[in-house]
Amino acid sequence: KNQVEQSPQSLIILEGKNCTLQCNYTVSPFSNLRWYKQDTGRGPVSLTIMTFSENTKSNGRYTATLDADTKQSSLHITASQLSDSASYICVVAVFSGGYNKLIFGAGTRLAVHP
Amino acid sequence: NAGVMQNPRHLVRRRGQEARLRCSPMKGHSHVYWYRQLPEEGLKFMVYLQKENIIDESGMPKERFSAEFPKEGPSILRIQQVVRGDSAAYFCASSSSGRSSYEQYFGPGTRLTVT
Numbered sequence: 001k002n003q004v005e006q007s008p009q010s011l012i013i014l015e016g017k018n019c020t021l022q023c024n025y026t027v028s029p030f031s032n033l034r035w036y037k038q039d040t041g042r043g044p045v046s047l048t049i050m051t052f053s054e055n056t057k058s059n060g061r062y063t064a065t066l067d068a069d070t071k072q073s074s075l076h077i078t079a080s081q082l083s084d085s086a087s088y089i090c091v092v093a094v095f096s097g098g099y100n101k102l103i104f105g106a107g108t109r110l111a112v113h114p
Numbered sequence: 115n116a117g118v119m120q121n122p123r124h125l126v127r128r129r130g131q132e133a134r135l136r137c138s139p140m141k142g143h144s145h146v147y148w149y150r151q152l153p154e155e156g157l158k159f160m161v162y163l164q165k166e167n168i169i170d171e172s173g174m175p176k177e178r179f180s181a182e183f184p185k186e187g188p189s190i191l192r193i194q195q196v197v198r199g200d201s202a203a204y205f206c207a208s209s210s211s212g213r214s215s216y217e218q219y220f221g222p223g224t225r226l227t228v229t
Contacts, residue, residue, distance in 0.1 A: 004156075036220075043118070043205050043220030044157070089156065097170060102147075102218065104156035 002027045004105035006090050012111045017080055021108045023073040023090030031095040035064050035075045038087045038107065047075070047088075080112045116141070118208050118221035119188075126227045127196050135191040135224045139208030146189045147218060148174075148181060151203040163189060196228045 004025045013019050025033070032051045036044035048057045048064040050073075056065050061078045075088055087107040093100040119138040127133050139146050144165050149157040159173040163183035174181065178196075183189040193200055203225050207218040 041222075043207075043222050045220070046217055049217065099162065099169065100216070101159055101162075101170070102157075104149075104158070106154075106156040 002092075002094060002103045004090055004092050004103050006088075006105040006108050008108060009106070010109040010111070012113060013080055015080060015082055015112055015114050018076065018078050019080060019110065021075045021077075021088050021090075021110070023075070023105060025071050025073070025090070025092045025103075025105075027071075027092040027094055027103055029095055030068070031093040031100050033064075033066055033073050034091040034093065034102075035062070035073075036089040036091060038089055040086070044089055077110075082112050082114060085110060085112045118206060118219050120204075120206050120221035120224050122224060123222060124225050124227070126229060128229055129197055130195050133193040133196050133200070133226055135193075135204050135206075135226070137189040137191070137206030137208075137221060139189070139206075140219055143208035143210050143219075145209045145211065146183050147207045147209075148189075148191050149205045149207065151205060151223075153202075157205060160191075193226075196226070198228050201226055201228045 007022045034049045035047040038044040047059050047062050050057050050066045052068050063076045066073045087109050089107040090105040092103045121136050146163045148160040151157045161174045161181045162170040178194045180192045203223045205223045207220045209216045209218045
């Protein structure tokens with residue numbers, strides 16, 4: 001069964017601090033892994049997309065890693081800001097039937113406090 | 115260049131009524147996906163459509179739910195005879211292709227409440 005699990009479920013950090021969110025997946029056949037940011041009441045917004053051959057990708061203060069052997073990914077946020085408060089969703093794309101079907105994790109809810 | 119548009123943003127229906135959710139993809143995008151998000155849960159795939167065709171509806175309940183993406187106009191997700199369990203956020207996404215690594219852009223969602 002295709003599954004994406006994220007930890008922790010929620011996290012509180014102080015402004016300016018770093019944090020790392022984790023994602024484990026059991027998905028086959030793997031196509032790519034994405035991290036999305038979802039603000040409350042809004043749709044998800046893409047942060048990074050990584051294919052099998054990529055093991056790290058950065059987007060500003062966000063850095064995602066991928067270990068395809070252990071089927072783990074992480075999202076590291078550097079020098080957090082209040083606007084980083086959101087849910088961060090790990091999504092794995094399965095290539096099936098000629099297209100990418102997305103399998104979503106439940107997300108990590110991050111709260112950044114002043 | 116507008117992003118993915120969804121309307122209405124909020125919809126309240128009584129049990130037994132019909133709900134119609136609309137999605138206008140980004141300009142130039144011909145691939146549309148619908149997802150449902152229950153409270154405290156991740157998004158779940160419902161259906162994938164290209165213009166005038168349903169490609170994959172494996173995530174959509176067999177009864178009461180239908181989707182279309184006509185040649186002209188927005189994609190429509192239709193829920194007949196709504197029940198309380200249909201209360202959720204429904205998100206639409208669009209892409210320029212269904213192929214690997216192509217980005218899906220999400221709309222703001224429609225929050226359906228069934229009373």
